[in-house]
Amino acid sequence: MKLFYCCYGGAHTSVTCASIHLGYLPCDRVPDACEFRKVPFYDKMDHHELGTPVFMGKDELGCDVYIIGMKNARQLVIPAMKSYLNSCGIDQKDLFLVNALVKLHPITSMGGVASRKFGILVLGRPMTIWGIRRTYPKFVELVSNVKENLRCRQELS
Amino acid sequence: MRIIYYSYWGTYAAYTMAALHTGIYPADSLPPREYVAAQYELCCRYGEQAGNLIFVGLDDQLREVYSLGCRQHGDMIIRAINNINIIFDIREPVSFFSAEKQEGMLPGLLQRLRLNRNSFTEDLFYIWFRKHYANCRREVQYARESLKDGIVL
Numbered sequence: 001m002k003l004f005y006c007c008y009g010g011a012h013t014s015v016t017c018a019s020i021h022l023g024y025l026p027c028d029r030v031p032d033a034c035e036f037r038k039v040p041f042y043d044k045m046d047h048h049e050l051g052t053p054v055f056m057g058k059d060e061l062g063c064d065v066y067i068i069g070m071k072n073a074r075q076l077v078i079p080a081m082k083s084y085l086n087s088c089g090i091d092q093k094d095l096f097l098v099n100a101l102v103k104l105h106p107i108t109s110m111g112g113v114a115s116r117k118f119g120i121l122v123l124g125r126p127m128t129i130w131g132i133r134r135t136y137p138k139f140v141e142l143v144s145n146v147k148e149n150l151r152c153r154q155e156l157s
Numbered sequence: 158m159r160i161i162y163y164s165y166w167g168t169y170a171a172y173t174m175a176a177l178h179t180g181i182y183p184a185d186s187l188p189p190r191e192y193v194a195a196q197y198e199l200c201c202r203y204g205e206q207a208g209n210l211i212f213v214g215l216d217d218q219l220r221e222v223y224s225l226g227c228r229q230h231g232d233m234i235i236r237a238i239n240n241i242n243i244i245f246d247i248r249e250p251v252s253f254f255s256a257e258k259q260e261g262m263l264p265g266l267l268q269r270l271r272l273n274r275n276s277f278t279e280d281l282f283y284i285w286f287r288k289h290y291a292n293c294r295r296e297v298q299y300a301r302e303s304l305k306d307g308i309v310l
Binding site: 002049050051052053064066068070071073075076077078079080081083084085086087088090094 | 159207208209210212221223225227228230232233234235236237238240241244245247249251
């Protein structure tokens with residue numbers, strides 16, 4: 001099973017979800033800013049890499065976890081991936097796509113633009129971390145729902 | 158090998174080039190009017206659709222040829238599909254050819270007019286088709302040459 005956390009830029013929300021999923025970030029408390037800085041690929045995805053799935057790790061259920069940034073073209077990229085797999089005769093039950101764009105604090109989006117679009121890391125990165133820490137429980141909830149869903153799928157199969 | 162012709166719209170230049178590649182459209186002349194009418198029908202029905210591969214046919218080397226509408230996100234979709242190929246360990250290579258330069262402005266207008274489907278829009282489509290057919294044919298020739306022996310040169 002391949003699990004893809006999708007977001008706009010593939011740099012913040014999808015990385016946070018994948019990190020919670022894989023245990024790089026805690027699910028029982030809000031992590032410190034320095035813990036975010038240690039997360040692989042956090043605030044790293046460049047514009048020319050959008051659309052490229054990045055492997056984050058393997059979870060306890062044996063699922064490969066990826067992150068992918070799709071800008072505002074989710075409705076194009078996802079059908080393209082699925083129809084390509086379909087044309088290759090690959091069962092789509094092996095592909096699990098999760099929208100990691102939870103309702104964010106506006107500061108997160110502003111920080112993301114500052115950091116990724118204008119390259120002002122000193123300002124943008126702390127803003128994204130501040131915003132994500134504010135909405136962290138939503139990420140934990142999303143990931144726990146995903147894990148529950150994955151467990152059900154595995155039991156069914 | 159899979160060959161994907163992509164453009165902003167999936168049913169205009171991308172489809173024309175894919176049809177030329179597979180031999181559905183003749184390489185030496187314009188196709189019969191009913192073939193063009195069939196493509197116009199395809200545009201009316203599925204022109205707005207983007208992101209879904211449209212299977213056009215097999216070429217003389219039995220390679221699968223598709224057309225794909227990508228809007229302005231062609232690069233991102235190419236990266237996604239190429240990486241999906243690696244992630245799912247799909248051994249068959251995939252080649253992309255852009256049809257964006259052959260498309261022009263008219264398909265955008267036709268898509269806006271699609272609700273007023275009539276002989277005027279069909280004639281506009283036919284004018285677009287005649288105007289761009291030679292360019293599409295030339296680009297397909299380049300694409301086929303670059304695919305000699307199944308290797309993208």
